Amino acid sequence: xxxxxxxxxxxxxxxxxxxxxxxxxxxxxxxxxxxxxxxxxxxxxxxxxxxxxxxxxxxxxxxxxxxxxxxxxxxxxxxxxxxxxxxxxxxxxxxxxxxxxxxxxxxxxxxxxxxxxxxxxxxxxxxxxxxxxxxxxxxxxxxxxxxxxxxxxxxxxxxxxxxxxxxxxxxxxxxxxxxxxxxxxxxxxxxxxxxxxxxxxxxxxxxxxxxxxxxxxxxxxxxxxxxxxxxxxxxxxxxxxxxxxxxxxxxxxxxxxxxxxxxxxxxxxxxxxxxxxxxxxxxxxxxxxxxxxxxxxxxxxxxxxxxxxxxxxxxxxxxxxxxxxxxxxxxxxxxxxxxxxxxxxxxxxxxxxxxxxxxxxxxxxxxxxxxxxxxxxxxxxxxxxxxxxxxxxxxxxxxxxxxxxxxxxxxxxxxxxxxxxxxxxxxxxxxxxxxxxxxxxxxxxxxxxxxxxxxxxxxxxxxxxxxxxxxxxxxxxxxxxxxxxxxxxxxxxxxxxxxxxxxxxxxxxxxxxxxxxxxxxxxxxxxxxxxxxxxxxxxxxxxxxxxxxxxxxxxxxxxxx
Numbered sequence: 001x002x003x004x005x006x007x008x009x010x011x012x013x014x015x016x017x018x019x020x021x022x023x024x025x026x027x028x029x030x031x032x033x034x035x036x037x038x039x040x041x042x043x044x045x046x047x048x049x050x051x052x053x054x055x056x057x058x059x060x061x062x063x064x065x066x067x068x069x070x071x072x073x074x075x076x077x078x079x080x081x082x083x084x085x086x087x088x089x090x091x092x093x094x095x096x097x098x099x100x101x102x103x104x105x106x107x108x109x110x111x112x113x114x115x116x117x118x119x120x121x122x123x124x125x126x127x128x129x130x131x132x133x134x135x136x137x138x139x140x141x142x143x144x145x146x147x148x149x150x151x152x153x154x155x156x157x158x159x160x161x162x163x164x165x166x167x168x169x170x171x172x173x174x175x176x177x178x179x180x181x182x183x184x185x186x187x188x189x190x191x192x193x194x195x196x197x198x199x200x201x202x203x204x205x206x207x208x209x210x211x212x213x214x215x216x217x218x219x220x221x222x223x224x225x226x227x228x229x230x231x232x233x234x235x236x237x238x239x240x241x242x243x244x245x246x247x248x249x250x251x252x253x254x255x256x257x258x259x260x261x262x263x264x265x266x267x268x269x270x271x272x273x274x275x276x277x278x279x280x281x282x283x284x285x286x287x288x289x290x291x292x293x294x295x296x297x298x299x300x301x302x303x304x305x306x307x308x309x310x311x312x313x314x315x316x317x318x319x320x321x322x323x324x325x326x327x328x329x330x331x332x333x334x335x336x337x338x339x340x341x342x343x344x345x346x347x348x349x350x351x352x353x354x355x356x357x358x359x360x361x362x363x364x365x366x367x368x369x370x371x372x373x374x375x376x377x378x379x380x381x382x383x384x385x386x387x388x389x390x391x392x393x394x395x396x397x398x399x400x401x402x403x404x405x406x407x408x409x410x411x412x413x414x415x416x417x418x419x420x421x422x423x424x425x426x427x428x429x430x431x432x433x434x435x436x437x438x439x440x441x442x443x444x445x446x447x448x449x450x451x452x453x454x455x456x457x458x459x460x461x462x463x464x465x466x467x468x469x470x471x472x473x474x475x476x477x478x479x480x481x482x483x484x485x486x487x488x489x490x491x492x493x494x495x496x497x498x499x500x501x502x503x504x505x506x507x508x509x510x511x512x513x514x515x516x517x518x519x520x521x522x523x524x525x526x527x528x529x530x531x532x533x534x535x536x537x538x539x540x541x542x543x544x545x546x547x548x549x550x551x552x553x554x555x556x557x558x559x560x561x
Contacts, residue, residue, distance in 0.1 A: 053082075053129045055144035058392055060114055060151040065122055067100075067110045067144070069129055074104050075140045077131040084110040086125040087143070089340040090280050094130040094137035104131070116152055116351075119214040123149060124289050124347050126391065147392040147449070149347040150354030157301030159309045159355050160240040164483055165530055166493040168460070170513070173497065174233055182512070182527045187234050188242040188312075188459050188493045193291060194250025195223045212290035219294065220252075231299060231306025242310035242459060242491070243299070244361070245345065247275045255284040258337060263327040274315060276326040279340035288341065292348025300353035310491075311356060312399045312459060313345050314338070316363040318380035321373040331375055335383040339391070346394060357455055359399035360384060366436075368419070368427030377429075385446055395448050397455035397490075400437060402430050403462065404475075408507040410467040412475035413545055413552070417560035431461065431479040432558065438488040455490045458483055462495035462510035465520055470544050472509075473521040477541035480529050481553050494526065 052075050058067040067084060082104055087096035099122065100110035115121050129141035150156075166186030169179060179187070198220055199207040205221035234241050249257050258276040267273050278284030301307030317324040317338055326334050338360075346358045362377040369376060381398070388396060404412055405419035405428035412431050419428050422436075429437050440446070441453055448454050463475035476494065483492035499511035512523040521540075528537035542549045547557070 051139070051141055053141035055127065055129065055141050055392075058127055058144045058146050059148045060146060061111075063114055063116070064111050065099075065114050065146060067127055069108050069110075069141065071104075071106045074106065075131050075138075076133055077104055078134070079132050080104050081132065082108060082110075083130045083132070083137065084112070085128050085130055085137075085139075086112075086122050087128065088125060088282065088285060089344065090282065090285055093139050094128070096125065099127075114152070117213060121213050122146070123351055124344050126343075143391050145343050145392045145394075146347060147394050149351040152351050153354035155297050155300035155302045155352050156354040157307055159357075160235065160238065160307060161309070161490075162238060162240065163530070164490065164492045165480065165526075166240075166242075166491050167512075168493060168496040169234075170497040170511075174230060178497065178513070179234075179239070180237055182523070183531055184239060186240040186242065186491050186493065188244065189230065190244045190246055190315075191227065191295075192246045192248045192250075193256060194248040194253045196220060196227070197256075197287075197291065198250075198252025210290060210294050212293055213286070215286065215290070217287065217290040217294070218252075224298075228298075228305040231308060235301075235306050240310070240491075241299075241306070241308045242312060242359075242457065242493070243295075243308045244312040244315055244459070245295075246315055247277055248273050249275045253287075255281070255287055257284070258326055260327045260333075260337075261325050265321075265325055265327060267322075271322055274323045274325060276324055276334075276337060277314070277341035277344075279337050279344070285344070288344045289348055292345045293352055296349035296352030296356060300356075309356060310359060310397075310457065311345065311349055312359045312361050312457075313342050315361050316401060317360060318362050318365070318375040318377050319371070320375060321371060329373055331379060331383060334375065335380060335387060339384060339387045342396070343391075346396065357395075357397050359397040359455070359457055359459070361399040361401075361459070363401050364403050364405065364428045364430060366427065366429045367425055389445060393449050395450070395454070397457060398441065399457045399459040400429070401460040402434055402437070402458060403460075404430050408464050408466060410464055410471040410475065411561070412463055413478045414559040414561050420560060422558045431482045434482055434486060434489070435556070438486055441488065453488050456488055457491040457493070458489060459491065459493045460495045461493065462508075463522070464507060465509045465511075465522065466504070466507035469521040473525040474541040474544035474549075476512075476522045477525050477529055477537060477549060478545070478553075480526065481538075481549060484530070485553055 052072045054070050056068050056070055081101050083098050084100040085094050085096045086099045099112040102108050102110060126143040126145050128139055128143050130137045130139050163185030165184060167184050169187050199218050200221040202222045205225050208219040208221050208224055210217045231241050247256055256278050258278045259280050261275045277288055298305045299308035314324045349356050362381060365376060366378045367376055415430055415432050420430055420432055422433055424436060426433055463472050465472035480492055483489045496511050498513045499509050499515045501515055512526055513519055525537045525540055538549050
């Protein structure tokens, strides 16, 4: 089979993965652009050399916001004053509201009211410095967001972190004992806003009215209750919950679709619509802010609704035409708009629950596109990190999906040399060369504000049994042990608990269980890999691989075919 034909099959399979990854329970549970003068480095960090004023920090202090600035040189001014503007995310330039002013100086500070829980809240706004020149206001700094929303969190609970071993659970087996039997420590689930928002039609579960910044927002009481029960089921088992927030463009959430995504784009029958969040219009933006606050509060572990420790914003957002649609192939426009949505969710959720971790989501196509309309994950990551540093560094996390290449390749420990390489220019990042990603994230410009390497979650990773249950079992063992040995990986979420019939049409039998519920060889291996019978599970994998799996991982053995 030629390389081209292999990749075409992989494209088709990818669409099915996106569709499967965003399946959601509805009633089955019982309980722009970059400024001119910008130059990118290898790590993606840039300087906007045309603006002399730098906002070095913008933080909440009590009921105030304090912004500190410094100047390379004092910009010309008609009146000798600096003006601090608060823009909504959809505004650019000196168009928002002046919230503070001070005399020009090489170093200066602004202080103004946070106005939390009011129509004039500054929580999710972006701030910039301007001067009056020639009778007009001229922007002289880059934008900057509040970077410590957790300072006002009133619903914080201790995180439920106990281990890396995770899975995408079968929504029809939530009351079975398989998750406990497998020794799962983390689960990842999907929350489609199109189902969550809007009014309910079930009188037993009244519509939930939520007050946010002086406005009332509606949530479907039945769907919210189902999520409450799902999250609590996992919490009662001591399992850490990660929730992916998705935008399927249902009737109740048309305002959440970015206007550049309303161009009639259609998806394959195998794909599930995934739209970019609306950060371009007032109504949609405010709705996003309300949703973020609602979710952060309700699932903080303090409201008797369950605790979600981790939130993923979108799914594989670099896969523009398949998973996070925006009607332009301009990388800057796509990333800039996603960053705005990410900031809204970050500030909204963490202003309620300081312990929550917020992640972006990227696929494994590091340096090779399977679809020309999508973006390389490395390029997207670099640009995302650039905006985050430029507009106020926060503790964002990276959710990465290091599937084999192609997706149905059955050898996790021995990839095809044309796709998997042991250097930064590798076309794909898989479990086999995962260290390339974690090495990359150790660069100074990628570090969290604390100086630590950011949280990295492998929130979606699966291995097929279509070419033999033995190969899947060995791949599962190899993948988990690679993640366990890497100190920068915080979770390994196996995709999935049970096979999906549509995915199987593309040789993606990714479940630990068959469609009939039977346990595959990989089920027992995954169950035992971190317990008292770990030696037996490792021996099974080693015999299949033909090499001691512990020694292989410890020595960094890199095999290709």
